[in-house]
Amino acid sequence: MHTGPHLPIQCIVPPHMLQNIAQNGTDEQRAWALGTLTQSEQFRGQRLATQQFAVMGLSMVTGGGLNRSVFNARYTTELPGSLARGEGDPPTGDLAVDEAYDGAGTTYEFYRQAYGRDSIDGQGMALLSTVHFGIGYDNAFWNGKQMVYGDGDEDLPEAMRLFNRFTAAVDIIAHELTHGMTQYESRLNYFEQPGALNESLSDVFGVLTKQYLLRQTADQADWIIGAGLFTANVSGVGIRSLKAPGTAYDDPVLGKDPQPAHMNQYKNVSYDNGGVHINSGIPNHAFYVTARELGGFAWEKAGYIWYITQRDKLSAKSDFQAAANLTYQVAASLYGSGSLEQQAVRTGWQEVGITVSTDTEPPTTPPTEEPVGCRQTLINLLMGRRS
């Protein structure tokens, strides 16, 4: 990355050092130290922080509102590459650049309108994307700071191509952006069940972004991730199906969609971080069933339950059972105990082989060691206390 100063995503600079800077530094250093603390991915009390900043008359570095930048890697792997389109710039005519720009905007508007959320971190964080990454790069990823998209099989003759450019599907863009959000909220580990939940949240809000854009109800939507990504040479409708995991593709070259739709088909594998892109089929399908049971626009109720669970309840080590229990709890607090919404959540998890439990209260707050170190330091700072 060559975009200005390095922003630590964890409390890398020791809190006591930040405290010194904030108390004795120049105004700029002071703002940086406070900014560092709030940008820490371990820092969850961001709404509190914003209020405190306002009290102190300091403005956040990130401003707020929609702020997109799309970069061009020009078929290298250098990130971010050169700026191709900034916020408010007219279309460039480069399809990948314009799709990345529009897709980030669609996703931003979806989160803003449906859930009142201001960007990845909830505070207007700039949305950075890079397109034309690598040569024949059949992938898209989130690197902890930005979204990155390859062009698929652009270097092959058309008859041999399997993949189109990865900006072609808006749900892929929303999938990557949601990885950023997960990094700021539940911070789910990227391994085994927590990793599969991390993947599933990206798929769920990926399809919801597309459904919101098209104003589709649950029964009208295709529930496919990556429709349009395969070329006509591939036998498949997309990468994954939330409606019918395991059925998205079956192709001589790519093989068959390996996703399970039920716990009795859970795949214990060592590759893919313990099958995070495979076992995500299980929570994906639980969400689909919940939305199907409720009918109407899936983002309004099922999506809202999942969003609040991601924002306030899930933590780094949450597994499928914890997600089931927490979505069930959230449904009760939003719509009432025993409500149709809560019953739909129960049915959703039941159909994938998970019985929600209310016997044991799973931890609803993140682990309290280091995050509190960061957070308490900030609070002390704002209160003018020495730790």
Next chain:
Amino acid sequence: MKIEFERTGGFMGLRIFAEIDTADLPPEEAEAIDKLLAEANFFALPEELTASTPGMDYFHYRLTVIPEDGKAHTVRFTDSAAPLEMLPLVRRLTRLARGQ
């Protein structure tokens, strides 16, 4: 020369794997791979090249090359951490693993 190439992860989560004996390849293909290995300075690369940031949907690669003298070298790497010179080699091996 024997080559083992594995790619896992990525947005699709598709695992691809190829075991290649360059003696079985058409001579021009084998020569091209030799040249790409040299250009990437493969045998001088560290065994682990991973990104400094915790990314999601990265490809994870493992490439093992066993030359005729038998001294195997393995490099594990992720997308943005590999040197630019590795790109054409990775692309070539990906296509071989896909049977292209």
